[in-house]
Every structure is written in structure tokens, then in C-alpha cells.
Amino acid sequence: MATATIIDGVSLANAVKDDLFRRVEVIGGRVSLDAVLIGDDQGSMLYAKNQAKACEKVGIEYTLHQLPETAPHVQVEELILRLNNDPKVTAIMVQMPLPKGVRADDIQSLIAPYKDVEGVNPANIGNIVFGRRSLVPCTALAVMEMIESTGIEIKGARAVCVGASTIVGKPVAVLLMQAQATVISTNEYTTNHDELTLGADILISAAGVPNLIRSKMVKTGAVVIDVGINRVEDEHGKKRTVGDVDFDGVKEVAGFITPVPGGVGPMTVAMLLRNTVQAAELNKLPRT
Amino acid sequence: MATATIIDGVSLANAVKDDLFRRVEVIGGRVSLDAVLIGDDQGSMLYAKNQAKACEKVGIEYTLHQLPETAPHVQVEELILRLNNDPKVTAIMVQMPLPKGVRADDIQSLIAPYKDVEGVNPANIGNIVFGRRSLVPCTALAVMEMIESTGIEIKGARAVCVGASTIVGKPVAVLLMQAQATVISTNEYTTNHDELTLGADILISAAGVPNLIRSKMVKTGAVVIDVGINRVEDEHGKKRTVGDVDFDGVKEVAGFITPVPGGVGPMTVAMLLRNTVQAAELNKLPRT
Numbered sequence: 001m002a003t004a005t006i007i008d009g010v011s012l013a014n015a016v017k018d019d020l021f022r023r024v025e026v027i028g029g030r031v032s033l034d035a036v037l038i039g040d041d042q043g044s045m046l047y048a049k050n051q052a053k054a055c056e057k058v059g060i061e062y063t064l065h066q067l068p069e070t071a072p073h074v075q076v077e078e079l080i081l082r083l084n085n086d087p088k089v090t091a092i093m094v095q096m097p098l099p100k101g102v103r104a105d106d107i108q109s110l111i112a113p114y115k116d117v118e119g120v121n122p123a124n125i126g127n128i129v130f131g132r133r134s135l136v137p138c139t140a141l142a143v144m145e146m147i148e149s150t151g152i153e154i155k156g157a158r159a160v161c162v163g164a165s166t167i168v169g170k171p172v173a174v175l176l177m178q179a180q181a182t183v184i185s186t187n188e189y190t191t192n193h194d195e196l197t198l199g200a201d202i203l204i205s206a207a208g209v210p211n212l213i214r215s216k217m218v219k220t221g222a223v224v225i226d227v228g229i230n231r232v233e234d235e236h237g238k239k240r241t242v243g244d245v246d247f248d249g250v251k252e253v254a255g256f257i258t259p260v261p262g263g264v265g266p267m268t269v270a271m272l273l274r275n276t277v278q279a280a281e282l283n284k285l286p287r288t
Numbered sequence: 289m290a291t292a293t294i295i296d297g298v299s300l301a302n303a304v305k306d307d308l309f310r311r312v313e314v315i316g317g318r319v320s321l322d323a324v325l326i327g328d329d330q331g332s333m334l335y336a337k338n339q340a341k342a343c344e345k346v347g348i349e350y351t352l353h354q355l356p357e358t359a360p361h362v363q364v365e366e367l368i369l370r371l372n373n374d375p376k377v378t379a380i381m382v383q384m385p386l387p388k389g390v391r392a393d394d395i396q397s398l399i400a401p402y403k404d405v406e407g408v409n410p411a412n413i414g415n416i417v418f419g420r421r422s423l424v425p426c427t428a429l430a431v432m433e434m435i436e437s438t439g440i441e442i443k444g445a446r447a448v449c450v451g452a453s454t455i456v457g458k459p460v461a462v463l464l465m466q467a468q469a470t471v472i473s474t475n476e477y478t479t480n481h482d483e484l485t486l487g488a489d490i491l492i493s494a495a496g497v498p499n500l501i502r503s504k505m506v507k508t509g510a511v512v513i514d515v516g517i518n519r520v521e522d523e524h525g526k527k528r529t530v531g532d533v534d535f536d537g538v539k540e541v542a543g544f545i546t547p548v549p550g551g552v553g554p555m556t557v558a559m560l561l562r563n564t565v566q567a568a569e570l571n572k573l574p575r576t
Contacts, residue, residue: 105420109411123397125417126410129462130454132393134410156477164465170417173473174462177452182478183471185461189444190470 004224004254007146009263013270016145017058020270020277024059031280032061033117034083037095038076038102039069044095054269060276073102077110084112090283091117091276114282117275119171128174135275140171142267143225144179147202150223150256155180160200162186162193162244163207168227172204193217203254205244213245221255227264292512292542295434297551301558304433305346308558308565312347319568320349321405322371325383326364326390327357332383342557348564361390365398372400378571379405379564402570405563407459416462423563428459430555431513432467435490438511438544443468448488450474450481450532451495456515460492481505491542493532501533509543515552 024031033055037048048064055062065079076098083089092115098104108120116124119137127134136144147154159181163169169185176183184196188207197203197217205213206227218224228244243260251257258264312319321343325336336352343350353367364386371377380403386392396408404412407425415422424432435442447469451457457473464471472484476495485491485505493501494515506512516532531548539545546552 105418121411122414122418122420122422123409123411124414126412126414129413129417129458130393130410132410156479158479164468164471166418170462170465173465173471174417174458177458177461177473177475180452180475180477182475182484183452183461183473185465185471185473187465187468187470189468191444191446196470 004251004257005150006251007149007225007256007258007263009142009146009258009266012146012149013266016267016270016274017054020058020060020273023277023281027277027280030061030088031059031277032063032089033091033093033276034063034065034089035093035095036065036067036076036079036083038067038071039099041095041097044097048095051269051272054273055276058273058277060273069099071099071102073106076102076107080107080110084110084115089115091115091279093118093272094120115279117272117279119275125171125174128171128178131178135279136175136271137167137171138268138271138275139168139227139264140175141271141275142264143168143172143204143206143227144175145271146225146258146264146267147204147223152202152223152256154202156182157201158182158184158199159202159204160184160186160197162197162203162205162213163227165206168206172206172227176202207244209244210242211244211246213250215246215249215253218250218253220253222253224250224254224257225264226258226260228260229265292539292545293438294539295437295511295513295544295546295551297430297434297546297554300434300437301554304555304558304562305342308346308348308561311565311569315565315568318349318376319347319565320351320377321379321381321564322351322353322377323381323383324353324355324364324367324371326355326359327387329383329385332385336383339557339560342561343564346561346565348561357387359387359390361394364390364395368395368398372398372403377403379403379567381406381560382408403567405560405567407563413459413462416459416466419466423567424463424559425455425459426556426559426563427456427515427552428463429559429563430552431456431460431492431494431515432463433559434513434546434552434555435492435511440490440511440544442490444470445489446470446472446487447490447492448472448474448485450485450491450493450500451515453494456494460494460515464490495532497532498530499532499534501538503534503537503541506538506541508541510541512538512542512545513552514546514548516548517553 052062113123124134159176173185202223204225210230226243226245340350401411412422447464461473482505490511492513498518514531514533
């Protein structure tokens with residue numbers, strides 16, 4: 001039995017970055033990403049450091065704006081408004097989580113939609129529903145890119161999206177509708193779940209449950225995209241990262257499959273960079 | 289064989305209006321809807337007149353702002369910004385279609401989200417995707433209300449939405465995901481369509497195709513919501529309005545069904561009024 005082709009997130013992401021490097025050169029001027037970090041969450045600081053590195057590689061200037069953990073909501077608001085109004089700033093992102101006193105929803109809604117390279121302003125996801133040009137949330141965009149990389153025709157395909165989270169499941173479902181797939185969105189209350197997944201030409205899992213998707217649930221030849229990032233312990237107490245998909249089992253049935261790690265994760269970072277370059281390119285156009 | 293219970297849009301809409309009449313009294317002050325009409329499209333003028341009447345019945349003050357057909361984009365923009373900034377204005381809607389020189393998307397995106405009672409600003413539909421409080425597009429809201437009126441539990445139910453338009457299909461699908469249904473969105477490229485609709489506990493048709501949904505496609509006892517509004521000619525050349533559903537056939541199988549006319553249509557108007565009252569109520573709260 002043939003095994004699935006691995007959709008290599010690292011190599012796809014590198015191809016995107018090569019392309020971005022050229023696009024940054026074409027833009028000619030400064031291409032930048034202004035990131036906001038409140039407090040000193042270790043995870044966020046590490047993430048910021050990695051972003052800075054990733055940006056540097058494609059020629060994006062990364063500026064980190066830090067405020068203390070105790071910064072009141074209004075101070076964060078003022079910083080965002082200043083970045084919104086600064087014509088030299090073309091891309092803004094805010095590191096999560098924010099301290100308790102800062103209302104994350106309001107801050108995200110405040111970022112100017114055309115500078116919102118993480119696609120967290122609701123106007124950006126709303127623009128997708130309305131079929132308009134928009135900066136799409138990076139993970140959802142990564143999922144679409146990985147599906148497209150297989151060459152499958154999305155129009156008319158049956159796509160099942162397991163999990164309807166606000167960050168991944170719902171935006172991915174909307175993007176697939178936009179691409180004219182037949183879209184099935186499932187959740188923990190779904191009945192006859194296996195019957196639905198078995199019909200899927202494209203199967204996306206974004207549920208955050210290890211080993212949720214097993215080979216008996218997958219159609220032969222299907223494209224399987226694993227968005228899950230779960231930390232599990234093996235029998236020796238050693239921790240490792242796995243997705244939602246039983247990779248070893250499912251790869252015997254699927255036509256294409258993303259690994260975890262090395263799948264959607266690196267591609268998501270590449271999509272942040274691409275949104276950043278896109279925002280800079282749009283900024284060069286006359287705003288109508 | 290038992291026939292389906294008719295979901296009476298007129299009587300549901302009247303119940304909503306009775307409730308709104310009381311809510312307007314509770315608010316105490318002026319509750320208003322400011323509508324913008326550009327040009328002299330006969331359909332829009334008639335629609336505006338009917339809106340004024342509907343508003344009057346529940347105690348909403350309706351103000352029509354008219355600009356000539358020749359008004360340039362910037363003049364329409366200025367009017368919207370003036371209404372956005374006027375604290376006495378709590379609800380804004382813009383009549384479609386707009387003249388050629390006016391960019392409808394940009395105008396809709398300009399309406400302050402908390403005054404956007406038609407839910408046309410992408411931020412409002414985006415807020416639904418993100419699970420936040422929002423003014424929801426009126427037709428999608430009407431569909432949800434009509435489903436809820438049957439008493440069916442939406443969580444875990446299988447809902448099939450036929451048609452993925454930006455105005456109805458996609459927003460309805462997102463609202464159903466938010467309500468934790470298993471959601472299936474189909475379109476003209478969907479294969480094995482009947483098999484999908486036959487599994488639906490809730491079947492919504494928003495395709496704009498007369499007689500698309502026939503009894504053999506409907507599960508016994510299903511809730512059937514017909515969003516189609518199609519003008520057809522009978523054998524004597526007389527025109528009448530029908531939905532997407534073969535009403536006479538499907539009512540023998542379904543558990544609940546909406547008629548056309550007298551179903552989703554009147555409820556959509558009621559939802560515009562409800563959004564208007566809700567916007568006025570929110571305006572009474574301190575804006576954080």
C-alpha cells in the first residue's frame with residue numbers, strides 16, 4: 001500500500017521566505033513589523049526573539065515595543081493608536097497573552113485593519129466572509145496554503161474541519177466556503193463523526209486532542225492537515241509535541257499529510273511574514 | 289401522514305415588535321434609525337417608506353437622509369462620518385443599491401460598528417466568528433430566530449445550509465457554528481447533495497433557485513427554513529413570489545417549515561428594528 005506524501009511545512013515555509021526576500025527587494029524601501037509586548041511572559045519573549053530572527057532573514061525590520069506588566073489599558077491603547085497613525089509603520093502585531101488589566105478584544109479591534117498582519121481585527125475575518133481583500137489570520141492562511149500545495153481542486157471538494165474554534169476552525173471553514181468547497185464543520189457534539197470524516201477529500205483537524213483522527217476515519221487519498229499542537233508524555237515520562245492525527249496510522253491511508261512538528265507551525269510563521277510584506281506593498285499603493 | 293407546522297414569519301415578527309415597543313418605552317428617550325438613500329431608485333424609495341412605517345409602529349423615530357444620484361463618493365463618506373460622530377444618532381443604515389460612483393464596500397466598512405444595525409460592516413460579522421457581541425446581519429439573524437422558535441436544540445444538531453452567499457449563507461453558517469451545530473455548507477459544485485440534505489435536522493436554503501428543495505431531499509421531522517425569494521411566472525403568465533423549497537411537497541415530510549412569502553421576509557424587517565433598539569440600549573451604557 002502506498003503511503004501518503006508528506007506536506008513538508010519547513011520546506012514550504014522556506015520557499016515562501018525566498019519569495020518574500022525578493023518581494024522585499026522589489027519594494028526597495030524599509031519593510032517593517034512593529035510588535036507590541038506587554039509584561040515579561042517568558043513564552044512571549046522567546047516568541048518575539050524568534051520572530052525577530054525570522055524577519056531578519058527576509059529583510060523585514062523588526063521593532064519590539066515593550067510596556068511593563070502594570071501598564072493600564074489606556075496606555076496600550078495609546079501605543080496602538082500611535083502606531084496606527086505613524087505612516088512609517090505598515091505592520092502591527094500584539095503578543096498574547098496580555099496582562100489582566102488590558103482588554104485583549106478591544107486592543108485587537110483597535111489595530112488598523114490594513115496593518116493588522118495577524119488578522120486579529122474582526123474586520124479582517126469579516127472581509128473574508130464578504131469576499132473582500134483582507135489580511136487573513138496566519139494559521140488559517142497556512143492551512144489553505146498547505147491544501148493548495150497538493151494541487152487538489154478545492155472547488156467542489158468535500159472539506160471537513162474538525163473543531164470550530166474562533167482562532168482556526170471558523171476562519172478555515174469560511175476560507176474553504178470562499179474557495180467553493182462543500183464545507184463540514186464538526187465539534188465535540190457532532191454525531192456520526194466518523195461517517196463525516198470518511199467522506200472528506202480534505203480533512204483538517206484543529207481540535208487539540210491527540211490521536212483524535214485515526215486511519216479508519218480517513219478516506220483513501222485524502223489531504224489531511226493537522227493543526228493540533230499537543231504536549232504529551234510517553235511511557236518513559238518524556239514530553240513531546242504531537243498533533244491531533246495518529247500520523248503513523250493515517251499516513252497509510254491518506255494521499256497527503258502534514259507532520260507535527262514541522263507542518264502547519266512553520267508555515268504559520270511564514271504567513272505572518274507574508275502578511276507583513278503584503279501590508280507594506282499595499283501601503284505603497286494610493287489608499288482609495 | 290402529519291404535515292409540518294408552519295413557522296409563521298408574520299406572527300413571529302409581530303411578537304418581536306410587541307416586545308420592542310415595550311423596550312423602547314423602557315429606554316425612555318428618543319430611539320432612532322437614520323437611513324441614507326442616494327439617488328431615486330424606486331425600489332429603495334418604497335423600501336424606505338415601508339421602513340418608516342415599521343419604525344413608527346414600535347416607537348422608533350425614522351430619519352431619511354437623501355443625497356442626489358450624482359453625489360460623489362466623498363460626500364457620502366462625509367455624511368456617514370457626520371452620523372458616526374453625532375451622539376444623538378444610535379442606528380445607521382444605507383439603502384442599497386448605491387450609484388456607480390460610490391464604493392459600497394468602503395461605505396459599509398465606514399459605518400461605526402455599534403451603530404451598524406444592518407450588520408454590513410465586516411467588523412460585525414467578524415465579531416461573530418470571534419464569538420463576541422455584535423450587530424448581526426438581519427437576514428441571518430432572522431434565520432436563527434426562526435430555527436429557535438421551533439424549540440429544537442441546535443447544539444449537536446446537523447444543519448445544512450444550501451448556498452454560501454456573503455449576505456446569507458456564510459453568516460448563517462458561522463452563527464450555526466457559534467451555536468455548536470454540526471454545520472454543512474453546500475453550493476452549486478457540491479456532489480451527492482441529496483445525501484447531505486437528507487441528513488439535516490435543520491435545512492436552510494438560500495440559493496435563489498425555485499423548487500430546489502424537494503421532499504425526497506428532506507429528513508422526516510426536519511426544520512426547513514426557506515430564505516429564497518424568487519419571482520416566477522405561472523402557466524397563465526401571472527407572476528408570483530416563491531422560495532427555494534417545493535412547499536407543498538416538503539411540508540408533508542418536514543416537522544417545521546417557513547412559507548414564502550410570510551416567512552423569513554417579515555422576520556428580517558423585525559430583526560432590523562431589534563438591532564436598532566439594541567443599538568440604542570447599548571448607547572445608554574458607558575462605552576468602555
